[in-house]
Amino acid sequence: MISIITPVYNGEKFIESCLQVVIDQNCLEVEHIIVDGGSSDKTVDIIKDKANQYPHIRWISEKDRGQSDAINKGISLAKREIIGVLNVDDFYEINVLNRICQIFKVLPEPSLIVGNCNVCTQKEQLIYINKPSRLRTIDLLLERRVNQDRIIDASFPVNPSAYFYHKSLHQQIGLYKVEAHYVMDIDFLLKAVRSSHVKYFNETWGNYRYYPGTKTFDDSATGMNLVRIKELFNDYIKTLPLMERAQIWLARNINFTFLKIFYFSKHPERLPELIKQRLTKYSRT
Structure with missing residues (x-):
């Protein structure tokens, strides 16, 4: 029922534990697809050894573009209808995959389901809990946060170990954007929430190691991640219908409540002419 995809390159430090994490799920309906980018360390040897022991492990090793x-x-190799992505240094909570299979049995297609994610150090010390309970397009683009008791109630799921979706979703939105090396997951989620049935579960499913030396950590440390995300958001907003751009502009620039935003979205003729002019200008930038 579910295909877990793990991309890896020179990941001998984590690959064995990553494979074991899926094995320990004791899920009879899973296949684990390892896509190695032509590692020069012991990654492939470790994969081969585990694959010889466990038939649910499938793998390839060849050069790729990231x-x-x-x-x-x-995804092209996946034989199951549900997709999960597990990066080599991340891991699932106990019995998550059986829970995911159970949930999807009653969901319409295509669906995207999202749970909570522990963000931790390389040594698994908890930094905060990502609880992305608001998953509308406007919520994602505004990226609202509440920080209380080390719980970050942010719109964006921070890591794919905590979300799963129907493989058929890619037929509607295409595959992951190869050139978007740093924001490929954000680009995917922006498209996915508009083309699928989205449901949030207040359950912790994934664990994301956030530490120096990884691309996300290092990109955040330089501030470049904010630049990339802003560019992606601005490009994406231009593709939205006028009234959705109106909601986003109002939320960003005027201290309206969501109730007022909703009201004006239903009565666009009552928007002040000045705002209409600003929206036209904003849509062209």
């Missing part, structure tokens, strides 16, 4: 390309290869 993480997105590797995931796309995994």
Whole structure:
């Protein structure tokens, strides 16, 4: 029922534990697809050894164009109807995959389901809990946060270990954008929430190691991640219908409540002419 895809390159430090995490799920309906980018360390040897012991492990090793390309290869190889992406240094909570299979049995297609994710250090010390309970397009683009008791109630799911979706969703939105090396997951989620049945579960499913030396950590440390995300958001907003752009502009620039935003979305003729002019200008930038 479910295909877990793990892209990896020179990941001998984590690959064995990653394979074991899926094995320990004791899920009879899973296949684990490892897409190696031509590692020069012991990664492939470890994969071969585990694959010889466990038939649910499938793998390839060849040069690729980065993480997105590797995931796309995994999707093309996937034989099951549900997709999950597990990066080599991340891991699931106990019995998550059986829970996911149970949930999807009653969901319409295509669906995207999202749970909570523990964000931790390399040594698994908890930094915060990502609880992305608001998953509308406007919520994602505004990226609202509440920080209380080390719980970050952010719109964006921070890691794919905590979300799963129907493989058929890619027929509507395409595959992961290869050139979006740093924001490929954000690009995917923006498209996915508009083309699928989205449901949030207040359950912790994934664990995301956030530490120096990884692309996301290092990109955040330089501030470049904010630049990339802003560019992606601005490009995406231009593709939205006028009234959705109106909601986003109002929320960003005027201290309206969501109730007022909803009201004006239903009565666009009552928007002040000045705002209409600003929206036209904003849509062209």
